Amino acid sequence: MGRVQEIRVFPVRSLAGTAVPTAAIGPDGLAGDRTWTVVDADGRPVRAKEAPGIAGLDGAGVDEEQLSAAAGRPVHLAALPPQPGVAPVHLVSEQAIDRAARGEVPEGCSADDPRANLLVSLDEGGDERAWVGQEVRIGDAVLRVTRTPKHCLGVYADVVTPGTAQAGDAVLLIGNPGPSH
Known part of the structure; x- marks a missing residue:
C-alpha cells in the first residue's frame, strides 16, 4: 500500500x-506523544488556537518561561490526563x-x-x-x-x-x- x-x-x-x-x-x-499539556494558573488547558505563539515551540525542549512568554501570560506544563x-x-x-x-x-x-x-x-x-x-x-x-x-x-x-x-x-x-x- x-x-x-x-x-x-x-x-x-x-x-x-x-x-x-x-x-x-x-x-x-x-x-512520548501528547504526554503533557499547557495549562494556565487556574489549571485550564491553553490551546494554540487561543495562544498562537505556543504552536511553533518545540515540545521536546520547551521550558515554562518560554511557554509563558509565547502565551503572553503565566502558564505551565501538566501531565495530560487520559483522553x-x-x-x-x-x-x-x-x-x-x-x-x-x-x-x-x-x-x-x-x-x-x-x-x-x-x-x-x-x-x-x-x-x-x-x-x-x-x-x-x-x-x-x-x-x-x-x-x-x-x-x-x-x-x-x-x-x-x-x-x-x-x-x-x-x-x-x-x-x-x-x-x-
Missing part, C-alpha cells in the same frame, strides 16, 4: 512535533496533503501542519480514508483505522498490536492485499 515517510511525536499537546526515526507504538499511541475517545495514532498520506493543496481541506484544518504521527506515501491511487474499519500493519504494529477526523487530514487509528515502526517501513493493509500491479 505504501511506506512510512516520517514519524513525529508531539510531547506537548498544541506544540510542534519532533521527527524521530523509530517509535514504539503502545496501546496509548507512540511513546477517552481520542484515537492514539494519526496517519496522513502525502496524497492527502496534495489534495489539500488543491483545495480539498476539511474546515478548521491546517494543511501546512497536519500534526500526523505517521506521514505515509501511498501507492498510486491510494487513499487512507478508504481504510476506515480495516487494519494496517506498520513495522510490527497493527493499527485499526477507526475514522476520518472532522478538522484534520488523514485518518485516526487505535492500536491492535503494539510494536515498533520506523521511517521506511511498509504500510500493509491486512486481509485485503488490494489490486495486483
